[in-house]
Amino acid sequence: MALHDDVLALRNARIAAGSPPVPEALQGVTRAKVAEVLGQVALGGNADIVDGVFALLDDETPSWFSKAPDGAKVADGATTAHLACHIGILQRGNGKLDREGRDYWIKPLRELGGFVPITLLDGAFITGHVKAKSPNSCYRLDEELVAILKAPEPEWRAMLAAWASADAARSRRAFQAEMEEASRKLVDSGHADLIRASVDHYAARFLPGYQLLYIDDSDGDRVSEEERAKMAAAGVTLTLEDAMPDALLWNPETDHLWVIEAVTSDGEVDFHKVAQMERMAARCGKSGVGFTTTYRTWKDAAARQSAHGNVAVGSYIWIQSDPAKHLRVEG
Structure with a gap:
């Protein structure tokens, strides 16, 4: 004492x-x-x-x-x-x-x-x-x-x-702080906001070299003229038989595609979506396609996966409230 x-x-x-x-x-x-x-x-x-x-x-x-x-x-x-x-x-x-x-x-x-x-x-x-x-x-x-x-x-x-x-751990903390500040500024953290965060923050950090071809974050036409032009330049076409992802990205160096599905109620990357998008990638002559399901919080992810357990093996999961890492789903 x-x-x-x-x-x-x-x-x-x-x-x-x-x-x-x-x-x-x-x-x-x-x-x-x-x-x-x-x-x-x-x-x-x-x-x-x-x-x-x-x-x-x-x-x-x-x-x-x-x-x-x-x-x-x-x-x-x-x-x-x-x-x-x-x-x-x-x-x-x-x-x-x-x-x-x-x-x-x-x-x-x-x-x-x-x-x-x-x-x-x-x-x-x-x-x-x-x-x-x-x-x-x-x-x-x-x-x-x-x-x-x-x-x-x-x-x-x-x-x-x-x-x-100068330090990886400090960099992760700084990135998390940036995301926390972005989250505080969101008035509505709904589906469109999660899609945009998935592109602006997740893709920017974890998918270097990928370019955004298409994003479904508005109530207007699902594919804008500008997006159609980008997809055409990338050699990508989406038909009625293809799944429409929340975001589609392309790496011009590897000719590889990446699909992001932002989930607030449903719509994870499941094996059906993987099969559809892999067929599309093969049809367009791409080298392959990767997948990420994003959620706002761990609570949201747990609620969905405890009930459905439908995220495809080999895909990734990213949590907006814990943004400094993404997790690969292994079988």
Whole structure:
């Protein structure tokens, strides 16, 4: 309880002296700025992660390690217990956070490289957790992330984009945040919106080199004159015997087609649709055709597949609310 009591005493002493327990800004960075930056990698809504980052910006509070280097601050290295007390007691005036919850307020940002694992060894902080379950294992913020947090508008956005793109996991998070923002802006997340998201986001990310030939996202003519011209140039014709997909794409380099079916009520890529579109591709002399069924949420996908289980083996599934991956259906 010594750490808990020490942090509580520090909080009470600061309040008694007429100071806030924690400054409004640390290293010139406010909690609001932390939340805004983390929001760009889909973590801004997690208050514990935001406050954890704010804690590791604390270059005013002396380190709580008994054998810390001279002049060391919390920002130089803090254990899970240190962070739990800083967030729960110093910042919020409650009890310390549950350490067992660290997978929710440390692991996500550690996986992105934002929390850097370090160890206090022989009076110095060294990189990595070098000894399992060591009480001296701790964390600091990645220097690039600190620079992003301290940078003004609009520089920090470009810096964050470069930081995110340098790592696959950060890139996935940034893409997810982009999709979450797009989803928030949708007034109606109906069938047409899902079709458009499937083309604008799914195809753009997972089907590089494919061109959109046809999309059925409006109430007008199912195939516009412009789309007919595109299909003609690609050597594709759709007859009354062919299935009409929600979106049809073509890769000119491989002469390969791709079908997307966006499902809000029915219409998955099942074996009947696969057979129809494979016949069409063969008739048009194409090298082949791939398939993806898209849903708005995992809940929608589960409800449909628990009842029907009709998605064709060998096709893919993409979820708009979990957009950074697509899944291949295996038999």
